[in-house]
Amino acid sequence: MRFALSPEQTGFGASINALLSDVDVDAAARAWAAGEPGPGLKIWRGLAELGVTALAVPERFDGLAATPVDVVVAFEQLGYHAIPGPWVDTVAVLPALLDDEVLAGVAAGETLASIVFAPHVPFALDAEVAHARILVDGNVLHAFEPSRSLSSVDPVRRLSEVTTGEQMGPAHDVASAFESGVLATAAQLLGAGRWLLDTSVAYAKQRKQYGKEIGQYQAVKHLLADVATRLEFARPLLHAAAVTMAPRDVSAAKVAAGQAAYLAARTGLQVHGAIGYTAEYPLGLRLTKVRALVAAWGTAAWHRGRVLGR
């Protein structure tokens, strides 16, 4: 047994982090929310060059046929930087739904997908930028058209209701597609939680009140220590779920990552105070995304049911 990331996996995560640290992801996210996907799509192509979009695509479609652990490593970074776009749909889910030439476009970073996976994913994410719009109904795939636009608590997630279109045939591996979507969402939650913790710790080290950095006060320290503890213990669940892909482990990872990230969001806001409550400060981008992702790809209650062997 070796329950740790390989040096290559750690390095892959670091190179995604380096790329995203060099671009203004927050500006791209705000533009995306305003219906200007240009900067976000540029980041998409940059990540495609690193191989992120090719991870789960089989080699015959020019993919990397990487393991779910690699996918989790990548999505933790995407969550850390709160990147806009239908990443889960395109990179984690679609490659398991199809066995088709479309995947070559995914690997190349040219094809984006929006997936509706009833009942857990009833709305389409970013359908207007997606080339592949697929509704999963049991084991059968349908095309869909976006109908009414919905406003998400996270304005960067552009949601819509859909109208079912013509049948496209059977899904390749519907179960594995669903588990991959859950796992990638959980990984994004963990990453967002880590960003919230890092940013709140940095803030607590420089913000002074009553003549001292607020990070000296135990009331603040203890809140942040609890967040660190939750995040530390969510990560091994995520990695184990990627190793086993057992539904019970995948659900455990989703619940724990959601709880940890939500605690990180609430604590982060509390540590920042009023500045964190402004639209301008980047904390809000994560806070609202975390709330959206907690309910995406299966609610906590539904996943707890799977843990208990419904």
Next chain:
Amino acid sequence: MDLDLDEDAARFRDEARAWLKDNVPDQPLASFDTVEGFAQHQEWEAKLADARWSVVSWPAEFGGRDASLLHWVLFEEEYYASGAPGRVNQNGIFMLAPTLFSHGTPEQRQRILPPMARSEQVWAQAWSEPEAGSDIAALRSTAKRADGGWVLSGQKTWSSRAAFADNAFGLFRSDPEGKRHKGLTYFMFPLRAAGVRVRPIPQLDGEPGFAEIFLDDVFVPDEDVIGEPHEGWRVAMTTANNERGLSLRSPGRFLAAADRLVAEWSRTRDPALAERVADAWIGARAYQLYTFGTVTRLAEGGQLGPESSVNKLFWSQLDVALHETALDLLGPEAETDTAWTGGWLFSLAGPIYGGTDQIQRNTVAERLLGLPRGDR
């Protein structure tokens, strides 16, 4: 990254499972904090030792199996899943022994470890004092130089197992000029000797799980000092890391209990408790996996740093939540003498001993997150 057991590990686990299945007593033993139960647990420990299961991670020459950390974790999982008795000598086996392996002399190891492995000698810890709880460095008990050894005086308290144990270990101020962490020495000392008075203290369950120890000019020879005189704090940190980190709260305890909790819940499937039952299982699984991660890290040369405080914070809260959920599941029956009720009382001590949760949070915040040290 994988969770696979190689052939060797799988064989070791199967051997442990088979032995435990054949040997774990059908009826639970009496509490080891009673005269009767203490003797029963010593007997059980001798049986474990005869089959070389009492100290699997120790070298073979002291009764162990040279088990790797992974093998030890697997053994612990099997041990708790089998419902085997609690370990009456855990202060010795999991706290003092690692200190002796790190800082003891060969003579000390030869003399102390074999009878510890069989629990012929049971050990109590003697860290706290009336004025030194979380702040151990405020301790006042003294050690004065004497011919061939030291003379110990003072008072220790909340000493687990001291009511019936043979010996204890702890820190004493050996240099009266030394401040705080400096000038302390780590001693092993007898509990049944001239000048030592032990006053058992009944715990919430009514049994004397800990005791006060009064020392009045108790002579201890030089060979019972661990490490160099006045260097006791550094020596004790080894023990503290073991208590707070991996050793004392083995992963098996929680997953076995969480599996029992899920089974109990499944009889009624009460939706009002589903969330808490699921979260207890998820926490126990997380703890197991985190331990596998730690085992990997240590096997590759890593150290147990402030992560051991993260670890303790997590399990101490998990253990309480798990037992509270079980009691709520049992309903009115929970008030009666059930195994869960005893376990709940025991779990409540977790956030206190070995460094309170509040002290652990300070450690996590300052040493893991790098927040500035402030007033306590």
